[in-house]
Amino acid sequence: MSESLHHVATLPTARRPGCPFDPPAELLDARGHGPLSRCTHVGGKPGWLITGYDLVRSVLADPRFSSRKELLNVGDFEIAPAPPGEFLLTDEPQHGRYRKPLVGRFTVRRMRLLTERIEQITADCLDAMEEAGPPTDLVTAFAKPIPTIVICELLGVPYGDRGSFQEQIDTFMGGATSDEELIAAYTATQEYLAGLVVAKRANPTDDVLSELTDSDLTDEELKGMSLVLLAAGFDTTANMLSLGTFALLRNPEQLAALRADPTLTDAAVEELLRYLSVAKTFMRTALEDVEVGGQIIEAGTTVVLSYNTANRDPERFTDPHVLDVRRRDAVGHLAFSHGIHQCLGQQLARVEMRVAFRALIDRFPTLRLAVPAEEVGLRPETADIYGVTSLPVTWDERRS
Amino acid sequence: MSAARLRVDRERCIGAGMCALTAPEVFDQDPDDGRVLLLHPDPLITRPTATRMAAGVCPSGALTLQDRPTGRDAGGDPP
C-alpha cells in the first residue's frame, strides 16, 4: 500500500524563483499526489508530510500527537526538552499551566481596546517615514517598529531597551546567520529577560509580565514565556506586514480594491494570512499508532505539517493560489494553527494588521517598490518565519 | 433544519477567541480567564449560521454541535 504513496526525499529549502509567495514547488506537488506523503527528515529518519487542509487540521486537534520537542524523531540524535516556559513545545497539562494565566490578557475585547494606541503608534511611524522622504526600507520604517512597540508596551519592556533586542530577535529568528551569532543573540535576549523578570517582581507595573509574576510560575519559566511572547509577537507580525505589503504591491488590482473600499480591510487581513502563511510548518510526534488518512502513523514517528500548503488546498479554498481580498472562504485558515496551541496573540496580530495596512494604504496612495521585485531580499525557507529581509519602497511626495 | 444543540465545554476552551471574533453577538470571552461566555440561551435558534461557523472554527473542540436527543435515545440525557 505505502509503496504507492508519494515520497518527498528531503523537505524543500527554497521557493521557485519569481514566486516568493508560493510554497516550494515540491510541497505543492506533494499535495497534488494526495494530502499525505512519506518524507525523509533532515536527520535521515523516515516521517510523514501532511499537506492537505483537513488532515493537518485533524492532526492538530488530536491529543495523540505531541508537541514535545524531546520526542522529535528526525535523526539519530537526542533533542533536549524545551526550556521552562516555552509552551509551544509542551503538551497538556504543562501547556495549560503556561497558557491559562495569559489568556485573559489577549481576549478579542481587550485587543480591540488597544486599537487607539496602535493607531497612534502607526501614525508616528508613518509621520517619521513621510518626513524622511522616499525611498525607504519599509521593514525598518514600518513593519518592525509597530509590532515591537506594541508587544513591548503590552509585556512591559522599557522603551529604551527595544532597539537592541529587536535586532537580536531578528538574528535568531531570521535563519540567515551563523550558529555562533544565533546562539549569542539568543543568550543575550534570555539574559536581558531574566533581569527584567526580577525587576518586575520587585516593582510590578501595569503590564502582562508584572501580572504574571503574581502567578505560581518561577522566574525561569517567566523568562522562557516572555521570550516566546516577544519573539512570536514581534517577528510574525513584522513579517506579515512587510511580506503582506510586498504581496499587495505585486497585485495592484487587489491593492486598488482595498484602497477604494475600507470595509474590505478585515477580509484582506484574513486573506493575506492565508495566502502568505508566514509560519509555514510545524511538527508533531505520534504518541501511539494513529490512523491518518487511511495510513497508520506509527508511535514515535514525527510528522511535518505544512501550513502554507494546507492554506493553498484546492479542496478547501477556491482558486487557492489567487490573492483575493474579497474572498469569503479565507476564514478557517491555519495561519494561526489549530488545536490547543492555536496562537494566543492572534487577536492582537489582527488588530495590528488591520490598523497598520489601512493606515499605510491611506497615507501613501502612490506607494510602490523602489527596486525590481526580484531584488527584494527574502528569508530562506529554513527560517521559522518566512518574510522579506528588506522592502525598498518609494512614493510621490505631496507638493505643499 | 436538523435539530441540534450547542455544547459549550469551558474546561476545553483555550481562549483563542475565534468564537467571539466570528460571532460576537453570540459569544464573548470572560475578561479574567479569557474563556468562552455564551450570550444567548439558544443561539442555534436565534443565530444558527454564526453559531455553526463559530463551532466550526473553534480550535479546541470547546464548542460542539450535538444532535438533539429524540425519543428513546434520549435515555441518559438530563431533561
Ligand code: SF4
Ligand atoms: S473559539 Fe473555542 S477555544 Fe476559542 S475562546 Fe471560543 S470556545 Fe474557547
